[in-house]
Amino acid sequence: MTISHANPTPLSxxxxxxxxxxxxxxxxxxxxxxxxxxxxxSTVTGLVFAKLFFPHSDPWVGTLEAFAIYAVGFAARPVxxxxxxxxxxxxxRKSTLIATLLLMGVATFAVALVPTYxxxxxxxxxxxxxxRFIQGVGVGGEWGGSVLMSxxxxxxxxxxxxxxxxxxxxxxxxxxxxxxxxxxxxxxxGEQFLxxxxxxxxxxxxxxxxxxxxxxxxxxxxxxxxxxxxxxxIERAPMLAVLIEHPKxxxxxxxxxxxxxxxxxxxxxxxxxxxxxxxKVSRDFxxxxxxxxxxxxxxxxxxxxxxxxxxxxxxxxxxxAAVTGVFGFIYFGMLNTGSEPIIFLAIFLSLVPHDMQYxxxxxxxxxxxxxxxxxxxxxxxxxxxxxxxGGPAPLIATWLYKTYQSATAVALYxxxxxxxxxxxxxxxxxxxxKDISGEYKMQ
Numbered sequence: 001m002t003i004s005h006a007n008p009t010p011l012s013x014x015x016x017x018x019x020x021x022x023x024x025x026x027x028x029x030x031x032x033x034x035x036x037x038x039x040x041x042s043t044v045t046g047l048v049f050a051k052l053f054f055p056h057s058d059p060w061v062g063t064l065e066a067f068a069i070y071a072v073g074f075a076a077r078p079v080x081x082x083x084x085x086x087x088x089x090x091x092x093r094k095s096t097l098i099a100t101l102l103l104m105g106v107a108t109f110a111v112a113l114v115p116t117y118x119x120x121x122x123x124x125x126x127x128x129x130x131x132r133f134i135q136g137v138g139v140g141g142e143w144g145g146s147v148l149m150s151x152x153x154x155x156x157x158x159x160x161x162x163x164x165x166x167x168x169x170x171x172x173x174x175x176x177x178x179x180x181x182x183x184x185x186x187x188x189x190g191e192q193f194l195x196x197x198x199x200x201x202x203x204x205x206x207x208x209x210x211x212x213x214x215x216x217x218x219x220x221x222x223x224x225x226x227x228x229x230x231x232x233x234i235e236r237a238p239m240l241a242v243l244i245e246h247p248k249x250x251x252x253x254x255x256x257x258x259x260x261x262x263x264x265x266x267x268x269x270x271x272x273x274x275x276x277x278x279x280k281v282s283r284d285f286x287x288x289x290x291x292x293x294x295x296x297x298x299x300x301x302x303x304x305x306x307x308x309x310x311x312x313x314x315x316x317x318x319x320x321a322a323v324t325g326v327f328g329f330i331y332f333g334m335l336n337t338g339s340e341p342i343i344f345l346a347i348f349l350s351l352v353p354h355d356m357q358y359x360x361x362x363x364x365x366x367x368x369x370x371x372x373x374x375x376x377x378x379x380x381x382x383x384x385x386x387x388x389x390g391g392p393a394p395l396i397a398t399w400l401y402k403t404y405q406s407a408t409a410v411a412l413y414x415x416x417x418x419x420x421x422x423x424x425x426x427x428x429x430x431x432x433x434k435d436i437s438g439e440y441k442m443q
Contacts, residue, residue: 016153016155016223019153019219019220020150020153020154020155020163022218022219023149023150023153023219023220023222024150024153024163024166024167025215026149026215026216026218026219027097027146027147027149027150027166027167027170028146028150028166028167028169028170028173029170029211029212029215030097030101030142030146030170030212030215030216031142031143031146031167031170031171031173031174032169032170032171032173032174032177033101033104033105033170033174033205033208033209033211033212034100034101034104034138034139034142034170034174034212035139035170035171035173035174035175035178036173036174036177036178036181036205036208037104037105037107037108037135037138037139037174037205038073038104038135038139038174039174039175039178039179039268040108040178040181040182040201040202040205041070041073041108041111041132041135042070042178042265042268042269043178043179043182043268043269043272043287043290044182044198044201045066045067045069045070045269047182047186047198047272047276047283048193048194048198049066049069049070049128050062050063050065050066051194052116052117052118052124052194053065053066053069053116053117053124053125053128054066054117054125055117055118059277063273063277063398064395064398064399064402065125067269067394067395067398068395069125069128069129069132070132070269070391070394070395071391071392071394071395072129072132072133072136072391073132073133073135073136073139073391074136074386074387074390074391074392075133075136075386075387075391076132076133076134076135076136076137076140077136077137077139077140077383077386077387077391078140078380078383078384078386078387079136079137079140080100080136080137080138080139080140080141080142080379080383081140081141081143081144081376081379081380081382081383081384082239082376082379082380083137083140083141084096084099084100084140084141084142084144084145084375084379085141085144085238085239085242085375085376085377085378085379085380086237086238086239086376087099088141088144088145088148088375088376088379089234089235089238089372089373089374089375089376090234090235090238092221092222092225092229093145093148093149093152093221093222093225093375094149094216094219094220094221094222096141096145096375097142097145097146097149097216098213098216098217099141100138100139100141100142100145101138101142101209101212101213101216102209102213103134103137103138103141104134104135104138104139104142104209105205105206105208105209105212106134106209107131107134107135107138108131108135108202108205109202109203109205109206109209110131111128111131111199111202112199112200112202112203113199114127114128114131115127136386140379140383140386141379143167143378143379143382143383144366144374144375144376144378144379144382145375145379146167146170147164147167147168147362147366147378148222148224148366148374148375148378149167149219149222150163150164150166150167151163151164151362151363151366152222152223152224152225152371153222153223157433157434158309158433159309160309160363160367160432161305161306161307161308161309161313161316161359161360161363161432162302162305162306162309163305164305164362164363164366165301165302165304165305165306165358165359165360165362165363166302166305167362168301168305168358168359168361168362169297169298169301169302171297171301171358172294172295172297172298172301172351173294173298175268175290175294175297176291176294176295176298178201179287179290179291179294180291181200181201181204182198182201182287183284183287183288183291185197185198185200185201186283186284186287187284224371224374225371227371228371228372233372234372235372235373238372238373238375238376239376239380241373241376242369242373242376242377242380243380245370245373246368246369246370246373246377249368249369249377249381249428250377250380250381250384251381251384251424252368252381252424252425252427252428253365253368253378253381253382253384253385253428254381254382254384254385254388254424255385255388255420255421255423255424256317256361256364256365256385256421256424256425256428257357257361257382257385257389257421258385258388258389258417258418258420258421258424259320259321259324259325259357259414259417259418259420259421259422260320260321260324260354260357260358260361260389260421261385261386261389261390261393262389262390262392262393262396262413262414262417263324263327263328263350263353263354263393263414263417264351264354264358264390264393265390265391265393265394266393266394266397266410266414267293267331267347267350267351267354268290268293268351269393269394270393270394270397270398270410271286271290271347272286273394273398274335274397274401274407275335275343278401279335279336279338279343281340281343285340285343285344286347288344289343289344289347289348290347292344292347292348293347293348293349293350293351294351296348296349296351296352297351297352297354297355300351300352300355300356300359301355301358301359302359303359304316304320304355304356304357304358304359304360305359305360305362305363306359307359307360308359308360308363308364308432309432309433312430312432313360313363313364313367313430313431313432314364314425314426314428314430314432315430316356316359316360317356317357317360317361317364317425318421318422318425318426319356320353320354320355320356320357321357321418321421321422321425322418322422323353323356324353324354324356324357324414324417324418324421325414325415325417325418325419325422326415327350327353327414328410328411328412328413328414328415328418329408329411329415330346331346331350331411332407332408332410332411334346335407336407357421363432364425364428364430365378365381365382366378367431367432367434368381368428368429368431389417396413397410397413400413
C-alpha cells in the first residue's frame, strides 16, 4: 500500500523557498544528531572500550577487538540502506527519516546502560555488538533520505552540489559534538571517566533525538516524491528494481568512496589509539585537535560542494582523491615528528582532502539514479562502502602498524584507496547541471 503525500495546493515561489530552507535545516540537524551518535561510539572505542570490555587482552589486541565491534556498525549500514531505501522509495523520504532517527537514538542511549566485562563478562561485548549493529542499520538508512530531502527541493540544477552538501555538513557537526562531549566529561578523574563518565554523552543523545524529531515532523514531503505518487510511478520493490537496473552505478558509487571513507576513519578514530599508544600525546590533546578539524570542515564541505557546481562533480571529486592519496604520507610524516604543534596541524588539516570529495559526493551519487529508485540506489551504493572502506579502516590500520611497525604502511593503504577511487570515479557519468526532477534517469 502506497501512502499519498500529494500537497493540497501548488506552492508559490516564496513558499517553495521556505520549504527548501526548512528541508535543508531539518536534514542537516537530524543528520548531525545521527552522526553524533555514530561518532561518539567511534571516539570512545579508541579511548576506553578495550579496557572495559577486553581487560585481559594485550593493549593492541584489545584495541583490535574493540575496533572489530566498531566495524560491525559499518557492516550493518548496507542492511539499513536496503530496509530504509525500500521504504523511502515506497512511503516517502520524510517518514523514513523519522524512523531512522528514532532507531539510532534508542540504540545509542542503550549503550550508556551496557554492563562492562567486570559485571557480566563477555556478555557486555555481545550486547555492545548488537547495539552497534542497530546503530549501523539506523545510519545506513539516514544518509539517502537526508540528501534527497534537501536535493529534491532544489529548483535550480546549478545549485544541487551546494544544497546536497548541507546534509554532509552534518558529519563534521556530529564529529564536533561527539568529541566535545567526550572532552567535557573526560575532565573528571581517569577512574571516574572509565567507571561512568563515558556513559553520559551516550545518555544525552535522547535529548538530541527529541530535538531532531520536532524539526523533522514540521517539513513537507519532497516535490519529486509527491510527483511520483501523483503519477502512480512508485515501484513495488524498489531495492530489487535498482539492483537489476543500476548495478554498475551501485558498485561505482561504493568504490568511489574508498579514498573518502577509509582515510576519514583513520584520521578520526585510529588516531586516538595511535596518538596515545605511539606518539604518547594526551587524550585531551587529540580530542581538541579533532574538534578543530571538524570546525574547519564546517566551511570546507559546502565550499567544495559549491565548487562542484562550477567545475563539475567528477572533476572536483577526482582532485580530492588525488590529494588524499598524497596527503597520507604527509600526514604521518608530520605526526611522527613528535612535535605537538606539528601533530596538531596534521590533524587539523586532515579532513580537507576528505571534504574535497565529501562536499560534491552526495550529488554525485544521488544524481546517478532515477527518482523512483533514488533512495534505494543512492543509499545502497553509499553504504556498501562502509563494508569495504569505513568499517575495516581502523582495523586494517592497526594491523598494518602492528605488523610492520611503520606508519608508512598505513599511508600506502590510503594511497591504494585513492587509486581505486580515481578509477571508479572516472567511470561514472557527470550529471552536473542536468535535470533530475522526474522519475526518469538523467540523459
